[in-house]
Amino acid sequence: MSDEHKLKELRERIDAIDSDIGKLISERARCALEVAAVKKAATESPGADTTAPTLYYRPEREAQVLRRAMERNSGPLDDEEMARLFREIMSACLALEEPIKVAFLGPEGTFTQQAALKHFGNSAVTRPLGAIDEVFREVEAGAVNFGVVPVENSTEGVINHTLDTFMNSNLRICGEVELRIHHHLMISDVTRQDSITRVYSHAQSLAQCRKWLDSHFPHVERIAVASNAEAARRVKGEWNSAAIAGDMAADLYGLKILAEKIEDQPDNSTRFLIIGTQEVPASGDDKTSLMVSMRNNPGALHDLLEPFHRYRIDLTRVETRPSSSGTWNYVFFIDFAGHVDDERVANTLHDVGNRAADLKVLGSYPRGVL
Numbered sequence: 579m580s581d582e583h584k585l586k587e588l589r590e591r592i593d594a595i596d597s598d599i600g601k602l603i604s605e606r607a608r609c610a611l612e613v614a615a616v617k618k619a620a621t622e623s624p625g626a627d628t629t630a631p632t633l634y635y636r637p638e639r640e641a642q643v644l645r646r647a648m649e650r651n652s653g654p655l656d657d658e659e660m661a662r663l664f665r666e667i668m669s670a671c672l673a674l675e676e677p678i679k680v681a682f683l684g685p686e687g688t689f690t691q692q693a694a695l696k697h698f699g700n701s702a703v704t705r706p707l708g709a710i711d712e713v714f715r716e717v718e719a720g721a722v723n724f725g726v727v728p729v730e731n732s733t734e735g736v737i738n739h740t741l742d743t744f745m746n747s748n749l750r751i752c753g754e755v756e757l758r759i760h761h762h763l764m765i766s767d768v769t770r771q772d773s774i775t776r777v778y779s780h781a782q783s784l785a786q787c788r789k790w791l792d793s794h795f796p797h798v799e800r801i802a803v804a805s806n807a808e809a810a811r812r813v814k815g816e817w818n819s820a821a822i823a824g825d826m827a828a829d830l831y832g833l834k835i836l837a838e839k840i841e842d843q844p845d846n847s848t849r850f851l852i853i854g855t856q857e858v859p860a861s862g863d864d865k866t867s868l869m870v871s872m873r874n875n876p877g878a879l880h881d882l883l884e885p886f887h888r889y890r891i892d893l894t895r896v897e898t899r900p901s902s903s904g905t906w907n908y909v910f911f912i913d914f915a916g917h918v919d920d921e922r923v924a925n926t927l928h929d930v931g932n933r934a935a936d937l938k939v940l941g942s943y944p945r946g947v948l
């Protein structure tokens with residue numbers, strides 16, 4: 579068979595498969611609409627709280643669908659790629675029920691926006707806000723369904739502002755998403771490459787690229803600005819400056835990438851939290867986040883952690899922050915594997931509650947899938 583003929587035959591097969599995929603996606607979308615109708619009827623049924631909004635988005639179900647897509651996959655696409663395709667199909671199906679509104683730490687083009695789209699898919703409507711506490715406020719006011727804020731970076735550590743904002747908020751953590759962070763050095767079309775005297779970026783990003791800058795641009799002034807996207811925006815009209823930012827910011831401002839992936843740690847990643855008002859049922863692989871205040875007695879941290887050890891709970895993070903009220907000296911933020919509905923977790927929380935001055939469950943949520 580000639581190459582020409584072979585190609586034609588393969589393309590006909592692809593066309594037939596695409597037609598089947600199209601029909602199946604439509605059938606799936608019709609099912610999702612029926613699910614939406616069932617959910618709506620449940621909130622409107624006698625005895626239901628009619629002031630409560632219908633919860634179309636179900637984080638635990640979405641995590642299960644994505645995990646299943648990965649488990650089923652037998653290649654040649656890798657698991658994550660397959661899950662990403664299902665992520666977009668679900669996002670489009672959910673948008674038929676109700677497009678989900680998500681506030682993120684902006685401006686447009688930040689890694690937080692990338693994280694929001696990774697988590698909710700591209701059919702979500704995203705709204706940039708200028709500060710972490712504004713994202714919290716917008717969710718509290720009900721103007722959006724969820725918020726996305728960064729919480730820790732693998733190179734630079736915890737984002738204190740996010741943890742501190744939880745001290746004065748009743749919002750819950752409904753999910754998490756991790757993003758590999760790749761930083762690039764970028765310039766505009768008016769930049770004179772041999773005359774760069776300053777580089778703009780967010781302080782965290784400058785820190786994440788410290789060694790690279792030390793060796794490649796030791797004498798260039800490093801200027802911290804509010805976000806990477808803001809850094810990219812400034813460079814647009816300046817002939818003597820460069821920015822460190824991600825792909826999205828380069829695209830948004832039409833900048834040219836001079837050096838790619840300049841982060842010092844090749845596995846540099848940031849974890850983001852999805853904040854909302856919803857209590858999320860168990861998905862089968864969950865995490866729980868707590869905020870605990872302890873009196874400043876000797877051995878307080880040991881007392882706090884002992885029940886986790888006794889019930890064999892796997893701690894994934896412990897952070898200490900000074901208390902804002904001054905009444906208690908320290909507030910601990912603790913993340914661990916498990917859901918508040920698990921018996922071992924419930925027992926642990928009971929014992930921790932007895933020892934703590936204050937205990938708040940920030941949320942149980944599916945472990946990030948993508």
Ligand SMILES: C=C(O[C@@H]1C=C(C(=O)O)C=C[C@H]1O)C(=O)O
Nearest residue numbers: 610613634635636639640668671
């Ligand atoms: C269809 C549902 O509603 C939404 C859409 C989903 C989907 O497309 O699979 C999954 C969970 C919900 O966010 C559902 O709850 O099953």
